[in-house]
Structure formats: C-alpha cells, structure tokens
Amino acid sequence: MVLPVVEKKVLLKVNQLKQYFPIKGGFFGRTINHVKAVDDISFNIYQGETLSIVGESGCGKSTTGRAILRLDEPTSGSIHFQDKDLLSLGKKEMRSTRKDLQVIFQDPFASLNPRQTIGQILGEALYIQNVVPKENRKSRIEELLGHVGLRPESMERYPHEFSGGQRQRIGIARALAVDPKLIICDEAVSALDVSIQAQVLNLLKSLQRQFDLTFLFISHDLGVVRHISDRVMVMYLGKIVEIADKKSIFEQPQHPYTRALLSAIPVPNPVQERERILLTGDVPSPIDPPSGCRFHTRCPFAIDICKSQLPELKISAQNHQVACHIVS
Amino acid sequence: MFVFIVRRILQTIPVLLGVSLVVFLIMQMVPGDPATLLAGEGATKETIEMIRHQLGLDRPILYQYFDYVIHAVQGDFGESLRSSRPVLDEILVRLPITLELALASIFITVVLGMVAGIISATKQYSAADISIMIVALLGISLPSFWLGLMLIYFFSVNLQWFPVSGWGTINHMILPAITLGAGGAAIVARMTRSSMLEVVRQDYIRTAKAKGLKEHVIIYKHGLKNALIPVITVVGLQFGALLGGTVLTESVFAINGLGRLIVDAIRTRDLPMVQGGVLIASVIFVFMNLAVDVLYRYFNKRIDLN
Amino acid sequence: MKPEVVMNNTELNVNKKKSSKLQHWKAFYKKFKRNKLALIGGYIVLFYILLAIFAPLISPQDPYEIDLVNKLQPPTTDHWMGTDDKGRDILSRLLYGTRLSLSVGFVSVFFGAFIGILLGLTAGYYGKWIDTVIMRIVDVLLAFPGILLALAIISALGPSLINVMVAVGVFSIPMFARIVRGSTLSVRKLEYIDAIRALGATDFTIIFKHIFPNILSPVIVQATLRLATAILSAAGLSFLGLGAQPPSPEWGAMLSSGRDYLFSAPHIALFPGIAISTLVLGFNVFGDGLRDALDPRMKK
Amino acid sequence: MKQFEEKILEVKNLQTYFFTDEGTSKAVNGISFTLNKGETLGIVGESGSGKSITSLSLLRLIQSPPGKITGGSILFKGEDLLTKTEKQMRSIRGNEISMIFQEPMTSLNPVYSAGEQIAEAIRLHQKLGKKEAWNKAVDMLRLVGIPSPEKRAKQEPHELSGGMRQRVMIAMALACHPEVLIADEPTTALDVTIQAQILELIKTLQKDFGTAVILITHDLGVVYETCDRVAVMYAGKIVEYTLAKEIFTNPKHPYTIGLLNSLPRLDMDQEELTTIPGTVPSPYNMPKGCSFAPRCAHAKKICEQAVPDLQTTGPSTQVSCWMFTPQWEKEYDAQEKVGV
Amino acid sequence: GCTSDQTSSKEPEREAKEGGTLVVARLSDATTLDPHFITDIPSANVVYEKVYETLVVPDKNMEPQPLLAKEWKQLDGVTWEFKLREGVKFHDGAPFNAEAVKTNFDRLLDPKTSSPQAGKLEMIKEIKVVDETTVQFKLKYPYAPLLSILVSNEGSILSPKAITENSDKLGQNPVGTGPFVFKSWKSGEEIALSKNKDYWGDKPKIDGVVFKVVPEDATRIAMVETGEAHVTDQVPVTEIDRIEASDTMDLYRTDGLAVEYLSFNVKNKPFDDVRVRKAVAHAIEVDSIIKGVYNDVGTKANSTMSPKVFGYDPDIKGYDYDINESKKLLKEAGIKDGLEITLTTSDRKERINMAEVIQSQLKGIGIKVKIQVLEYGAYIDATAKGEHQVSIGGWGNATGDGDYNQFNLFDSKSQGAAGNSSFYSNPEVDKLIETARKESDGDKRKELYSKAQEIEREEVPYVPIRNYEHLAVYGETVKGLWLNPANYLMLDDITVQ
Numbered sequence A: 001m002v003l004p005v006v007e008k009k010v011l012l013k014v015n016q017l018k019q020y021f022p023i024k025g026g027f028f029g030r031t032i033n034h035v036k037a038v039d040d041i042s043f044n045i046y047q048g049e050t051l052s053i054v055g056e057s058g059c060g061k062s063t064t065g066r067a068i069l070r071l072d073e074p075t076s077g078s079i080h081f082q083d084k085d086l087l088s089l090g091k092k093e094m095r096s097t098r099k100d101l102q103v104i105f106q107d108p109f110a111s112l113n114p115r116q117t118i119g120q121i122l123g124e125a126l127y128i129q130n131v132v133p134k135e136n137r138k139s140r141i142e143e144l145l146g147h148v149g150l151r152p153e154s155m156e157r158y159p160h161e162f163s164g165g166q167r168q169r170i171g172i173a174r175a176l177a178v179d180p181k182l183i184i185c186d187e188a189v190s191a192l193d194v195s196i197q198a199q200v201l202n203l204l205k206s207l208q209r210q211f212d213l214t215f216l217f218i219s220h221d222l223g224v225v226r227h228i229s230d231r232v233m234v235m236y237l238g239k240i241v242e243i244a245d246k247k248s249i250f251e252q253p254q255h256p257y258t259r260a261l262l263s264a265i266p267v268p269n270p271v272q273e274r275e276r277i278l279l280t281g282d283v284p285s286p287i288d289p290p291s292g293c294r295f296h297t298r299c300p301f302a303i304d305i306c307k308s309q310l311p312e313l314k315i316s317a318q319n320h321q322v323a324c325h326i327v328s
Numbered sequence B: 001m002f003v004f005i006v007r008r009i010l011q012t013i014p015v016l017l018g019v020s021l022v023v024f025l026i027m028q029m030v031p032g033d034p035a036t037l038l039a040g041e042g043a044t045k046e047t048i049e050m051i052r053h054q055l056g057l058d059r060p061i062l063y064q065y066f067d068y069v070i071h072a073v074q075g076d077f078g079e080s081l082r083s084s085r086p087v088l089d090e091i092l093v094r095l096p097i098t099l100e101l102a103l104a105s106i107f108i109t110v111v112l113g114m115v116a117g118i119i120s121a122t123k124q125y126s127a128a129d130i131s132i133m134i135v136a137l138l139g140i141s142l143p144s145f146w147l148g149l150m151l152i153y154f155f156s157v158n159l160q161w162f163p164v165s166g167w168g169t170i171n172h173m174i175l176p177a178i179t180l181g182a183g184g185a186a187i188v189a190r191m192t193r194s195s196m197l198e199v200v201r202q203d204y205i206r207t208a209k210a211k212g213l214k215e216h217v218i219i220y221k222h223g224l225k226n227a228l229i230p231v232i233t234v235v236g237l238q239f240g241a242l243l244g245g246t247v248l249t250e251s252v253f254a255i256n257g258l259g260r261l262i263v264d265a266i267r268t269r270d271l272p273m274v275q276g277g278v279l280i281a282s283v284i285f286v287f288m289n290l291a292v293d294v295l296y297r298y299f300n301k302r303i304d305l306n
Numbered sequence C: 001m002k003p004e005v006v007m008n009n010t011e012l013n014v015n016k017k018k019s020s021k022l023q024h025w026k027a028f029y030k031k032f033k034r035n036k037l038a039l040i041g042g043y044i045v046l047f048y049i050l051l052a053i054f055a056p057l058i059s060p061q062d063p064y065e066i067d068l069v070n071k072l073q074p075p076t077t078d079h080w081m082g083t084d085d086k087g088r089d090i091l092s093r094l095l096y097g098t099r100l101s102l103s104v105g106f107v108s109v110f111f112g113a114f115i116g117i118l119l120g121l122t123a124g125y126y127g128k129w130i131d132t133v134i135m136r137i138v139d140v141l142l143a144f145p146g147i148l149l150a151l152a153i154i155s156a157l158g159p160s161l162i163n164v165m166v167a168v169g170v171f172s173i174p175m176f177a178r179i180v181r182g183s184t185l186s187v188r189k190l191e192y193i194d195a196i197r198a199l200g201a202t203d204f205t206i207i208f209k210h211i212f213p214n215i216l217s218p219v220i221v222q223a224t225l226r227l228a229t230a231i232l233s234a235a236g237l238s239f240l241g242l243g244a245q246p247p248s249p250e251w252g253a254m255l256s257s258g259r260d261y262l263f264s265a266p267h268i269a270l271f272p273g274i275a276i277s278t279l280v281l282g283f284n285v286f287g288d289g290l291r292d293a294l295d296p297r298m299k300k
Numbered sequence D: 001m002k003q004f005e006e007k008i009l010e011v012k013n014l015q016t017y018f019f020t021d022e023g024t025s026k027a028v029n030g031i032s033f034t035l036n037k038g039e040t041l042g043i044v045g046e047s048g049s050g051k052s053i054t055s056l057s058l059l060r061l062i063q064s065p066p067g068k069i070t071g072g073s074i075l076f077k078g079e080d081l082l083t084k085t086e087k088q089m090r091s092i093r094g095n096e097i098s099m100i101f102q103e104p105m106t107s108l109n110p111v112y113s114a115g116e117q118i119a120e121a122i123r124l125h126q127k128l129g130k131k132e133a134w135n136k137a138v139d140m141l142r143l144v145g146i147p148s149p150e151k152r153a154k155q156e157p158h159e160l161s162g163g164m165r166q167r168v169m170i171a172m173a174l175a176c177h178p179e180v181l182i183a184d185e186p187t188t189a190l191d192v193t194i195q196a197q198i199l200e201l202i203k204t205l206q207k208d209f210g211t212a213v214i215l216i217t218h219d220l221g222v223v224y225e226t227c228d229r230v231a232v233m234y235a236g237k238i239v240e241y242t243l244a245k246e247i248f249t250n251p252k253h254p255y256t257i258g259l260l261n262s263l264p265r266l267d268m269d270q271e272e273l274t275t276i277p278g279t280v281p282s283p284y285n286m287p288k289g290c291s292f293a294p295r296c297a298h299a300k301k302i303c304e305q306a307v308p309d310l311q312t313t314g315p316s317t318q319v320s321c322w323m324f325t326p327q328w329e330k331e332y333d334a335q336e337k338v339g340v
Numbered sequence E: 001g002c003t004s005d006q007t008s009s010k011e012p013e014r015e016a017k018e019g020g021t022l023v024v025a026r027l028s029d030a031t032t033l034d035p036h037f038i039t040d041i042p043s044a045n046v047v048y049e050k051v052y053e054t055l056v057v058p059d060k061n062m063e064p065q066p067l068l069a070k071e072w073k074q075l076d077g078v079t080w081e082f083k084l085r086e087g088v089k090f091h092d093g094a095p096f097n098a099e100a101v102k103t104n105f106d107r108l109l110d111p112k113t114s115s116p117q118a119g120k121l122e123m124i125k126e127i128k129v130v131d132e133t134t135v136q137f138k139l140k141y142p143y144a145p146l147l148s149i150l151v152s153n154e155g156s157i158l159s160p161k162a163i164t165e166n167s168d169k170l171g172q173n174p175v176g177t178g179p180f181v182f183k184s185w186k187s188g189e190e191i192a193l194s195k196n197k198d199y200w201g202d203k204p205k206i207d208g209v210v211f212k213v214v215p216e217d218a219t220r221i222a223m224v225e226t227g228e229a230h231v232t233d234q235v236p237v238t239e240i241d242r243i244e245a246s247d248t249m250d251l252y253r254t255d256g257l258a259v260e261y262l263s264f265n266v267k268n269k270p271f272d273d274v275r276v277r278k279a280v281a282h283a284i285e286v287d288s289i290i291k292g293v294y295n296d297v298g299t300k301a302n303s304t305m306s307p308k309v310f311g312y313d314p315d316i317k318g319y320d321y322d323i324n325e326s327k328k329l330l331k332e333a334g335i336k337d338g339l340e341i342t343l344t345t346s347d348r349k350e351r352i353n354m355a356e357v358i359q360s361q362l363k364g365i366g367i368k369v370k371i372q373v374l375e376y377g378a379y380i381d382a383t384a385k386g387e388h389q390v391s392i393g394g395w396g397n398a399t400g401d402g403d404y405n406q407f408n409l410f411d412s413k414s415q416g417a418a419g420n421s422s423f424y425s426n427p428e429v430d431k432l433i434e435t436a437r438k439e440s441d442g443d444k445r446k447e448l449y450s451k452a453q454e455i456e457r458e459e460v461p462y463v464p465i466r467n468y469e470h471l472a473v474y475g476e477t478v479k480g481l482w483l484n485p486a487n488y489l490m491l492d493d494i495t496v497q
C-alpha cells in the first residue's frame, strides 16, 4: 500500500501558509489583535492519496482548507496546485481551476442556499463546470443522490426539509458532481450514522481508486481517519506537529499531543479498555499562542527548551515527520 | 473603521465637484433665464442684458463654473442672484429648522413604523396585521398635503390644540412631524414586517425559544437586530430626504426649510442658490449614508465595508 | 446497491424530464393560491388591468366633457363619484386614467428597480472601489432635487410620456440601489455563497441566482410601495410640463386638483385617493404572497 | 449498574408529521420511551430517522406549519407538555429542559457575541445581573474547553471554529443546570480530547444535579462510554430499546446489527467497510409493514405486511422485529415466496 | 363683489382701538427691499407706502394725490416741478429735501447701479434742485404718464444718507420716511415693521406689522380663521364660499389693474392669419370661464386694458361668443379639416383650468387644442422666444397708466420678454403709442389710446379674457383694511383689536 517515494506526484504544495484574522475592538473597530489561525505551515499532498488532518478543535483545520480554496485570501504563503500558483491565478483561471478543487463544508446547512431545491443545487454544480451535457444532467443528479443514499424524490425538496445527515450528504453529492481531482472533506461524514458513513466512505474510496482522486480529509473521528487515510497530519494551534504515514502514526505516535489524542478515542468495544493520557493545563489560544513549542503548556514531558524554542518539523522515521524537541 | 470614516469623508470632495458640475450643466440646459425672471414684467432687452452683465452671466460658461468652484473651495458659495444675500447665510438659517423637523419626524417614523411592522410580522395575517397594512398603504398613497391640511383643520382650526404654522416650540413641531413621519412610518412598517417574517423562520430564533426567552425578547432582541439591515436603509434614505427638505410639508405648515429654499431657487433659476442647496443636500446624504453604513457594521459585524 | 439505484433513476428520469419546469410553476402557483390574501391582491391587480383595457367600453360618460354648470357635484345617480371642478364625471375619468397611471406606475418602478437593483447588487457584491463609485453616484442622485432632474429631462429629451416614466424611474433608482446593496452586503458573506464560489460559479451566477433571490423580499416591498409614489410624482411632473398634460385623467393629477376642494368637495380628492390606495394595496398584498410563495420555508 | 428510580420524562406514542405539498412526512411515527432522573439515554439510528425531530418535539419547537405533533403525550414530571400553554413552556425551556442543537452555525444568532448568547439564558433563569451573568458565561466557556474564554466570549459565531460553535451551544444548554438535557449530536465537531472533556462535564452535571440526558449521536463509542440505555431509531420508529452495554454485546434487531458491522475498526485495516444494502424508505411513503424489511436479509412475508410491535425480549430490552415474536417460526421466507 | 363696508352688518360699529401688531400672511417672501431693485409685488408690498413713501400717491381710483410732494406742475413739455413737504425726516434722521430726491433718482438712473427699473424712467434727463423744497424733473422728451411712474414703487424716496453710506445694505435694511420703520427680516420666514413714532403725518394706529411667509393657500386662510394671522392677500378663488360662510373672517374684494388674455403668436402659422385669430376669439365663451374657473372673481375684459387704467375706453367691444361666426371665419381662412394647435400656459392652477375650458370650447369649432403646461421660468422663456402658438398670459400694469399697458403689449419694440408676447407689430399702433406718451392733454391721450385699442381689437393679437379682482381675507378683529388697485395692502387706517 505504501508507495515508493519516487513515484509520488505532488498534487498540492502548501508552502509557509499563514492565515491571520484580525480581531476588531472599540467603537471604531480598530484591529486590536490577531487570531493566528494558521501559522506558517507547509505540506504536500500527493496525487491519489488521502491526507487527513486531525487536531484539536480550532487549531486551524478548516481555515487551511478554506485558504487552499481561496475562500479567504491567506495572509501569506503559497499554494501550488498542479504547478499552478493558486494565489496568483486570475479570476477566470481560478474559476476553471475550481472544478478540480472541491470542498465538503463542515456546516452543511449553512452551505446550502435555502431557496434552491436539491435538484437545483446539484444541477447548478453540473451546469457551472459543464461536466455533463444538459440532457444527462438529471440522470447524473439522480445517480449522485443514489451514491450518497438519498432518494431521487429529494430533488424537489429544499434543504430545511432534510435532517442534518441528509444535508451533509447533499454537500458530498455536490462536491462529487464536478469530478474534481482534489476534495477537501471538512468533517464530511461526522453527521452521518455509521451505516451511511460506511457507505459514503466506501464510495469515496472506490472513486479514489477509479479516478485517482485525492482527498484532504479533516475529521475528528480517528476510526474514520484510520480507515481512509494514507497519511495523517496532526495540527496543534495553527501548526503542524506531526505528519506521517497512517500506520506509522497510529502505531508509533511520536508527538505527545498525538499520543494523547489517540488515547482518548472512545471505543465501543468492551474488551479493549485502554489507558488514557489526560491532558492537563489550560488550552492556549491562537490569539496569543505560547512561546516556543505551542504544546509545552500542556505537555507532560516539557523541558526548558520547549518554552523558548519552536521545534521544527523533522524527519524522525521513514515517512514520518514530527515537531518536538524531545523526540529528536 | 476610523480609516473608513475618514476615507468616506474625503470622498465627499469628488462627489461635491461632480454634483456642482452636473447642477451647473443642467441649469445651463434648462430653459428659463434668471435675468429675465429677475427683471420682471415689462423689462426691456437692454435691462435684461444689463442685469445679466451685472450678475456675471454673460461670461463664458466654463469660466463661470471654474470661478464658482474656486470661490466655493474657499468657502464662498456666492450670493443669491435674487436676493443678493450670501447663499451660505440663507442655508444656515434653514438648516437648523430642517434638522429639527427631520429629527422629530424620523422619530415618529422609526417608532411608529417599527412597532407597527413588528406587530404585523408577529401576528401575520391577523386583524391587527391587516389593519396596519391598510393604514400604512393609505399613508403612502395619500399625498402629504392632504394629511397636512387635514391635521391643520382638525387639530388647529377645530380643536385649536396646535398652531397652524410657524416654528419654534414643540407644539409647532407636532403636526408637521406627523405629516412627514407618517409616510416614512408606512414604508418602515412594511419593510420591518417583511424583514422580520424572513428572520423569524431562522434556526437561531428556535434556539432563542429553546432558552425559554419571552416572546418579546425573541422578537426585539434576536429577531429585530437581524432584520434591521433593510430597515436601516430605508430609515437612512428617509432621514436623508427629510434633511434635504420636503417642499410640500414645509409649504403646508409654512416652515422655513431647505426644501422650499431649493425649489424656489430652481424656479427662479437662482444658480448659486441651487448649487448651494444641492451641495448641502449632497453632503447630508453622504453623511447619512455613511451613518447607515456604520450602523450596518454595528448591527452585523460580518458586513465588511473596507 | 449502486447499480440498482441508478437503474431506477434513469427510468424515472424519462417520464419526468419534460414536465419538471412546468411542475415547478405549478407548485409555485399552488403555494401562491393557498395564500388567500395574495390571491385577493392578484385579483385586485387583474381587475385594474381589465379596467385599463376596457375603460372606453365601460365608462358611463365622456371623461373630457366639461360641464361648468354641474361642477363639484357630490356623488349622484348620474355621476356615481360626482363631478370634478370642471363638471367632468370623476368615475369616467378614473376609468380612463387607469391605463395611464398604471403604465406610468409600472414602467417607472420597473425601470427604477431594474437599474437600482443592478447597481445595488454590483456595489454590494464587489465592494471596494466599485461600491464607492456606485454609491457615491447614488448619493448624488439622491441629493438631486426631483424638479431639477425633471426639468433637465424635459430639456434634454422633451416632454413625453415615456420621459415621465424615465424621470420617475430615475428618482427610484437610488432607493432600490441602497436597499439592495445593504442586503447584498449581509448575504454575500454567508457560507452558501462561499459554497457556490468554490464550485467556480461566475460572479454573474452568484449575484443573480444566489444573492438576488435571497434579498428579494425588501425589493418587493419597496417596489410595491414605490408604485404609489410613482403615480403621485408623475402627476407633479405633469405640472412641470413633463408627461401627460391636462386634461389627461391621470390619477395623481386628479388627486392634486382636489387640493383646493379638500373641504368644500372632498370627493374630488377622495376617489382618486381610493383608487390609488386600492391599487397599491392590491400590489402589496400580491407582493407579500409572491414573497411567501418564493420562500421555501413557507411551504406547507 | 446504577439504579434510576424517579421517572422524569415519559414519552408515549409521540407522532410528529410534516404536511407538505408532496404529502405527509411521518418523521416521528409513534415513539415511546422513558427517562429517569440522572440517567443518560442514547438515541442512535439512521440519519433522517427522526432523532432531531423527536428532540424538537419534546420542547415543542417544531416549526408549524408544516410540522405538527399529531399524537401522543410527553409527560414531564407527570404533566403533559403538549397541553401546556406557551407561557408555561417558556419557563420549562432552557431552565428545566434544555437543548443542544445539531447545527451550531445556523442555530447561533449571527449578530450577538457568543458570551451574550450564553449570558442571556443565565440572566433569565438564574436572575443574575448583567456582569455576573457574563462572568458565568465566560466560566461556562472555559468549562467546555475553549481557550481564552474572555476573548472568545466577545466574538461572534462566524469568528469561531466549528467545534467552538458547538461548544458555545453546549455551554448555553448547560448553563442553567437543567433537569433534562437534550443533546443532538453535541460532539460531532469536536476532537476526541475535547469530546472526552465535554462528556466528562456532562457526567459531573448529572452527578451534581441529577440531570437526565438524551444524547443523540452517531458515535457508538460515545454511546458505549456514556449512556445507560439506548434507543435505536429507524424511519421514525424505535426499533430497539435496551441497555447501552447490551447493544454491543447482544444486538437484536437486524438494523442494529448492521449498524455495528458498519463501524470502521481501529484494530485492523479494511479495504471496504460493511454497509447495510438499500436505502431508507421515503418518509412520505412508508412501507405497510416493517420499514426495515426492504433492506433486511431475514425479511419474511409478514415483515412486509404488518408493523411489528415492540417486543420485550429481556429484563430491559425491547425490540420491534417479527423475529422475536411467536409468529416468526410459522412464517416462511418472503424471498422464498417470491421465488415460487 | 363685496367690499369691507358691505360685510360689516353683523359687527358692532367699528371702535378703532389703537395698538397691536398686524400679522399678514403672504404667499412668498420678498427678494429685496430696495425699491430700485424690486421687480415683484410681494417685495414691494412690504415697503410701499409703509417704510417708503413716494412723492405722489394713488388713491382708490389710481388718481395721483400729494404725499411727499405737496403740489406739482408741468412747466413745459419736458419740465415738471414738485414742491416738497417740509419737516419730514428719514428714519435714520436724515432730512427729506430736494437734494434727497435728486440723490434717489440719480442713483436709480446711474448705469453703475444697474437698476432693473432704470428703463422705466429713462425719459428723465436730469433732476434739478431748485431750492431746499423745490425740485425739477427734466425729461428727454415729453412724457405724459410721468406721475404714474412716480406713484409706483420705484418712485419711492430712500434715505440719501443710507444711499451714500451703504448703498448695498438697502436691500436688507430699508430706510425711508414712511409710517413704519423696518425692524427685522428673517429670510424665508417673516419681515417685521414697527410704527414710526416720529412720523410726519397721521401716525398708524397699530404698533407694527409682521409679514409672514405661508406658501400654502389653505394654510393662510386657516391662520386667519384661527387668528394666527389677521390678513392674507392672495386668496384662491375656490375658497370664497368658505370664507363668506365663516363668522371669523371676511373677504375684501377690489378691482385690479391687471388683465388676463390669450396671446397669439402672430408670426407663425396659423395665427398669422387674422381670421383664424378672430375665429378663436369668437369661440371663447368668456363668461363661463369667469364663472366656472374664477368663481366670479373679476369681470369679463373687453380690452387688454383694465377699466381702472388711464386710457381705458369703455366703448370698445369685446368679442361676442358666436360659433357660427367662428366657423365662417375659419372657412374663409381656408381651414376645412379642423386645426391642431398647442396652447401654452404656466403652471398656475387657474391658468391650467382656463386652458382646459378653452380647449373644450374650441373643440366646438373643430380646433383641437393640445395643452402644454410649462414651469414658470420655462414658460417665460418660451413665450419670450416666440416658441409658442397660443399662450395664456396676463399683464399686471403696476402704474395704472395706459402707456405701460399699450407700449409693453403692443409696441414692436416690446416684442418678446418685454411683454409683447404675440410679436405683434403695426406701425400705426406704434405711432399712436408714441404720440400718446408725449401728449400732455389727458383727453387727447385717451382718444389716442381709444384709437389704438380699436385697431388692436380688429387685429386680435390678444383675446382679452378677464379683468383682475384682488381679494384679501381678514379676521373679524381687523378694521380699515384696503387694497389699492395695484394690489398693495394699505395700512393707513387699519386697526386690530
């Protein structure tokens, strides 16, 4: 399953990406501070792989996704997709490139136009990128709905008439509609019951196999992550702390945060009770992140250097990078 | 935001230049000559020529415009062709009056309009809603002179509660403020209603309900703030229009406001006065709309104006 | 599982394909119809349109026939709505005036709304300097006294009915532009707009298909209300020589001719006033129904 | 096993329908369960099976039209909520029964800060002053694990991450120590460490205040670790109602079994996950018999003809499946019949 | 009409109490208060015979009476001598004397002053101070109606001190010799005058006057009704019935000097043909206009000169209403298939109404009239440039002398803006007007004007419609109000209680 390094083709290259949001205050709304949502991260996504991002809520996962899609203009950094620098593309080029880059939003309801029926929402996606001829659009929509386990009648209904999970499936169908190359799945399956989730995950995997699709998969469900990913990237407070092959990370997690994370997974298996590493200490905020290693305030193993010096992402094993002073 | 406000204020400059140029050109184009009108009955051609010369209207057109602009930049807006008084003085006499009237009537507009709109929205299709709607529409369909004169006859002539005309005390303000406020109130009511109806169907209203909040807290706090954007817009427009002066009501109640000043100036082709009036109205609108934009931001932080 | 579902769908597809659009309209009509008031509104509007078409057939008298002996008569069996200050039959005049006032009202509101909406959407969506330029122009337009604008239009275009519509339309542009812009500002930041942007939609699609329907409701309110203002201000302009000249039975003009008789012969102002308000009422109610029918959340 | 004596909520045959142009959607179609003080009831089930609508119905928050509670009763401390006036409901909502909504973005008011939205409920039900309520709101945010809560409290929903919004909802619901907490997928957007923290928080609350919790979730791990009993829903009905542990060790209903089999496994790699074949029936057009029958591998003719009642199969287990009825043995296979 | 004397039946005998401030509500504000620059009645009304006085003053019949001049005589065709009243002082203390008179007229005639009224007095060559109380007017040519100009507003005598010290301020701060002293002017709102305690003649009975600007007709009347104002002088004809029925206000009516008429543009087709003009004249039923549109305010005019104007000839006949005659004339003119014409009017309500009635009347002879309403400025512009076919106009005639009427309306030199809006030109008429101007014998002048009016009647450049009647409404507390025929409010006798 692990491909030899040389054969991997980089599909997306994120370089020193930063995304700061201003915090406004006072009557005149001056910028008094910044949320450093994503703070200087670099990583690659290879063609045909699934890279998952996991990490504490608010650590910048969605923001990374939005930046790649240029839904927010990043503060700095560069994003190369198939050798095109996305951030410098003109409006028109960007539009056509969007066909290859899709997203499934974390908040499904908010991302559906309340005045469009499901049929219109999906039809529009097909129309915009003109992926299928007009006559076939309808059957394609029905096909898409079928993929995500919705009935064809759903076409005539509006988003508010669906349950949370159904809405999420509509979002998935929309992303799939345009035959993209890279899909950013932001909590794409979190609101689905396990059977539908299984169905969708199977679908994603089979599409990946068939069309050489690439996924950037954001999820909290480590079971799902483990199932779907090739590689996993762990973020903490706007930084990448660890990035590695799935196997390597699940079997030999190296960063203390990753280890804590893995130990906290609830398992519906009475036989497999495990020891939890409980994190203590206040969760720091990206508004004024701690100096040095951002995790040092909660790290059970922190030493002096952790407080002052930012650890760099270093290769610690084959296909395994970690940013920790202790590990290296 | 501070930068935004400063920038907007600076934008007034090109706006004013544009306005003055357009006014100037239009006044050149419009038939009717100030000198002839000033000369009055029986004036000979020579007399008219003489007046024209004296008013400087025989100078080349572009020269006249630039001369005006150069003086205006220095704060000299010229003299009225008719009364020879400084335009600025004439405007400054009327501005406070217009301002008071506008404030009084916008108060009525906002209070009456929003309350009626909210009642309408929360009781959609009830008797109250329908009556409010009908009254509001009557308010809009009937011209303000009608309402004004009716009020005068009922409250001033018959009941003698308020003076017929003039300005100065609260009593003077009530009838004109109602006359002016009523039309606006109707618009605001309809806007509020429609906007509220949209908002009360949102999920966060459900959340507010789930908290056990009282109906009126849900409506006024959670609903209204979200519904306000179009309402603020119309209130802003209304207020701007009031500040620019409203001829009919000013006439009916003999209020010495900007609206009459400007219209009279147009009718007598008193160019400097028209210029001054329209410029002041433009400044008012620019500021009004600036205020509206700032309010947008205040009520909805997601709106990004920069 | 997969092939099975797809098969089913294709079958369904064949018979459903053609009727989809029609069904959409049917559903819309059904929803609209369920709103009793909206239906009444629709009927009122329709009624006026019929009046406009058939005015010459149903008018009891010649609307232009001056009869100074019988002027200012209150309603009688001969003159159901009385006579005006020149002894003309008010009912007949109102009937004949329907066409005029309706078309002035309609066309000018439509014209103003059309341009205003375009400007507002563009300004609100693009923001930055585009917003600045458009909105400053709108500010100027707002500050411009109506009579000056009207005089300018007459001298530039000459007095004609179309030009009245243009003039009145121009007055309404800023109203629409500002309302639309305000609402656009708040809608464009919503996540579903991001979603459609992420699909690579053109700005055109985003603006007209996604933002516009979601800001329609204040536009409908404004448009239905503007109708009254348009009819009234068209009359004001006819006194400046723009547009329908006397003795055209324009409603607004009829209403203002009642100004001198508010107390001695109130019916002169009353009936045109009623005509205008009923029309506007019809439109508003119709507009409300339209809005509700367009809002999927109001679906029953 | 803890013992729960005091019944706090009893739902009997609850029906919530949506009347739309296309017909009647029987979103909740006759549901009964009870909830005792301090207990946690998990509701799992197919997406779209009516979990959220059930919870909204409990607080009478169904949008009407098109929704309507058409039958049944909801006894809260012995009194039927369906017969209460709006005013009475108000004092119950947010105070005695509170709710965490599934969609944190649209359920939060976009124009008020997170802190304000929490403080509001506190002010209302605990009669605290502005300042104190705000401080308490900040404390709540800290409690749900939001870093720099003082600053976050001042931010508006769109400035927060998905998980933070969800935690704001949680903080809001927990602020007034309700007697019943309805949590609709409260932790979907949370990472496991925070999730653990939140669940811990809820447990503390239960211990301290005897709060009963209805926890709607898809995460069977969470069910396992936090729930006492669990109801499995399918197409508007409860198909299995049992002890939480029971469901993992001894699932009965074919749907429940299918669900468990669909879980991705942490202990081994699978190329493909197991799924339940077929799709849920349309809520507008429910099959006459058992709604799971079309997807059920065991279905027989009777399954397509009549709806099975909830059968008590163990001390605290009820299943709605013909398999557990005496009739079952007499039936021959539906498939077989079709084959003939 | 009913004058103030007739309406007094319900009141007790007038008991003239002194004091009080008279409040006058008026349509519009003054533009300037400097008589040398005033061109409109609303401005003149504030100062005329109130702040300022003239050498001679017209009485109710427009006959000149002494005021600041005690007596006068014409020494020869071009020299007039005036004996001035002694002991008169201006409000600023300056004495009134011959020098003061000279200063005034010198200022008015000085081209640097650019007075719009200079043209009216251009016949004056020189003002000669004979002694302290004697002054002579030397004319360039004989000009009979000189007195009629001296009685009018532009003949007001301003303080010479004010003229020399700050001439520019006079527009805002009038200083004269009159019974009232200027007090204040709130632009657009009101002008207040107070009683001149040192007035040389009979002192006014009221303490002061306030002229308030109230643009809306109905409001002005309501103000009188409630007592907020005492007098208003521009009354719409539609309110007459209501005023007469009221027991809190009364109506004052007086015949005016102005005439309203229809003016043909004789330069263009089809009204270059006198038969067409005449046809129209005979097709207009004036009585029904006066009754129907004007509610019987004013009388049918038979000439463009009103009966109160010097030179009016009562024997001139108006045009009879005679449709057959009209049709005949049209046929003669070769118009068979009817005619389409445009009738231009300003945006005054009554004029629009009149236009509509005329439109319907002309339909009877197959003329289709299109009404074109123009905003006042545009109307003046259009008629001055001769862009109209037929227009409705009126001539105010402030002086009350026939010359002011005939010269402006008919003389070829007055074509266009100066008044001759029909662009009428007839050398014979020009000559008659010229001669009448110089003729000092009143009877002879009248004869000349008769002749001119005779010709004009035949050539029909105008169809006279109505002689003005001026209306004023006053509250029951007001006594002694009168309007002079030029529509000036006269306050010499007025009292308020």
Ligand SMILES: Nc1ncnc2c1ncn2[C@@H]1O[C@H](COP(=O)(O)OP(=O)(O)OP(=O)(O)O)[C@@H](O)[C@H]1O
Pocket (backbone or CB within 6 Å): A160, A161, A162, A163, A164, A165, A166, A191, A193, D018, D020, D025, D027, D046, D047, D048, D049, D050, D051, D052, D053, D054, D066, D067, D102, D283
């Ligand atoms: N306004 C509505 N109109 C019509 N049908 C509705 C409406 N709201 C919900 N439904 C239907 O009710 C059913 C139950 O929805 P519900 O939201 O309770 O599902 P759920 O169990 O919460 O699912 P999920 O886990 O996906 O959130 C769904 O089939 C949905 O389509």
Ligand SMILES: Nc1ncnc2c1ncn2[C@@H]1O[C@H](COP(=O)(O)OP(=O)(O)OP(=O)(O)O)[C@@H](O)[C@H]1O
Pocket (backbone or CB within 6 Å): A021, A022, A035, A036, A037, A038, A056, A057, A058, A059, A060, A061, A062, A063, A064, A106, A286, D158, D159, D160, D161, D162, D163, D164, D189, D190, D191
């Ligand atoms: N528009 C915005 N304005 C200000 N701050 C923002 C904005 N969007 C995101 N943030 C901040 O950026 C940080 C990262 O947010 P992001 O949504 O990327 O988190 P996340 O990793 O996706 O978390 P979750 O798992 O909870 O969704 C958060 O602190 C959030 O508050």
Ligand SMILES: [Mg+2]
Pocket (backbone or CB within 6 Å): A061, A062, A063, A106, A186, D161, D162, D163
């Ligand atoms: Mg996120």
Ligand SMILES: [Mg+2]
Pocket (backbone or CB within 6 Å): A163, A164, A165, D051, D052, D053, D102, D184
């Ligand atoms: Mg749900």
